[in-house]
Amino acid sequence: MERFYTCSCFFSDNIFLEEYKLHVRFVSENQFRKDYQNILRSLGCVSESQFRDVLGKIHAEIERRQHYALKSAERAATIKEIYTPLHQHVYYLQESFLDPEFLQLVKYCTSTDATMEGLMNLIQTEAVPRVFRFPVFRKEFCKDFIEELEHFEQSDAPKGRPNTMNNYGILLNELGFDESFITPLREVYLHPLTALLYSDCGGSCLDSHKAFVVKYAMREDLDLSYHYDNAEVTLNVSLGKDFTEGNLFFGDMRQVPLSETECVEVKHHVTEGLLHRGQHMHGALPISSGTRWNLIIWMRASREMNKLCPMCGLISVSS
Ligand SMILES: O=C(O)CCC(=O)C(=O)O
Numbered sequence: 285m286e287r288f289y290t291c292s293c294f295f296s297d298n299i300f301l302e303e304y305k306l307h308v309r310f311v312s313e314n315q316f317r318k319d320y321q322n323i324l325r326s327l328g329c330v331s332e333s334q335f336r337d338v339l340g341k342i343h344a345e346i347e348r349r350q351h352y353a354l355k356s357a358e359r360a361a362t363i364k365e366i367y368t369p370l371h372q373h374v375y376y377l378q379e380s381f382l383d384p385e386f387l388q389l390v391k392y393c394t395s396t397d398a399t400m401e402g403l404m405n406l407i408q409t410e411a412v413p414r415v416f417r418f419p420v421f422r423k424e425f426c427k428d429f430i431e432e433l434e435h436f437e438q439s440d441a442p443k444g445r446p447n448t449m450n451n452y453g454i455l456l457n458e459l460g461f462d463e464s465f466i467t468p469l470r471e472v473y474l475h476p477l478t479a480l481l482y483s484d485c486g487g488s489c490l491d492s493h494k495a496f497v498v499k500y501a502m503r504e505d506l507d508l509s510y511h512y513d514n515a516e517v518t519l520n521v522s523l524g525k526d527f528t529e530g531n532l533f534f535g536d537m538r539q540v541p542l543s544e545t546e547c548v549e550v551k552h553h554v555t556e557g558l559l560h561r562g563q564h565m566h567g568a569l570p571i572s573s574g575t576r577w578n579l580i581i582w583m584r585a586s587r588e589m590n591k592l593c594p595m596c597g598l599i600s601v602s603s
């Protein structure tokens with residue numbers, strides 16, 4: 285796959301402290317104390333030993349990031365060697381997996397006279413600006429896909445975490461979904477839509493992705509803190525199974541402080557996807573029963589990233 289671009293901020297920024305629900309930047313201990321000691325204190329991190337514990341977690345996370353590429357490649361190789369899929373067919377994208385309404389939208393977008401206004405007339409808009417909803421998969425595919433994910437989860441194969449905020453979930457590239465599934469889904473089906481809807485923020489030149497599934501269940505993660513994605517455009521598809529609550533909520537773009545933001549909830553409907561800008565801040569509310577699996581595709585445009593990194597907002601330095 286095309287390289288998923290990494291800015292040097294990956295090794296210092298956006299480190300999530302789960303106990304305090306806080307994203308921090310760490311360059312040195314002095315800088316960190318100066319920037320965060322007071323706010324951490326107000327969040328209950330009062331003793332020196334609690335502070336040391338935070339520093340330990342930060343160092344572990346930076347180390348995890350430094351070894352990430354190698355470890356991920358090792359996991360992918362081991363999975364290939366020891367894991368036998370339950371449903372081999374779900375690894376190869378076929379048009380029959382996709383909802384006919386989605387195929388119609390794609391067809392419209394690839395016609396020569398397609399316009400953004402024309403597409404907006406065909407697509408469901410949400411109460412939140414520039415968040416769009418459309419059916420993506422057919423039900424049968426969602427069922428088989430979740431069965432495959434559960435089968436993998438229960439296997440002895442090694443598992444990486446999708447990101448610092450999710451303790452559960454599966455990295456789809458490690459499982460072997462990239463070339464045969466996610467790349468064609470992005471290039472052939474999603475790109476025509478994003479090119480019309482988000483041409484001002486990289487949607488017409490998306491050229492890499494990171495795809496994973498997140499899972500929320502009663503004795504596991506229940507929700508997801510407010511954040512922005514490492515992406516220009518994100519697709520979030522609800523796969524099932526049965527769950528209650530667990531709505532997504534959107535605030536403003538990341539440049540706007542939370543105190544000036546009013547969040548709006550958006551429901552997940554199984555088989556349907558929500559498309560949004562990666563820099564549009566959002567989070568997931570707790571589920572109140574059941575298990576909720578979502579496919580998340582963070583899509584990136586190297587052309588945009590070469591100007592500004594979506595994570596630190598500075599000129600990207602490749603690493
Ligand atoms: O669980 C969800 O619906 C949101 C997931 C998400 O925003 C992410 O993983 O970036």
Ligand SMILES: [Fe+2]
Pocket residue numbers: 511512513518566
């Ligand atoms: Fe997200």
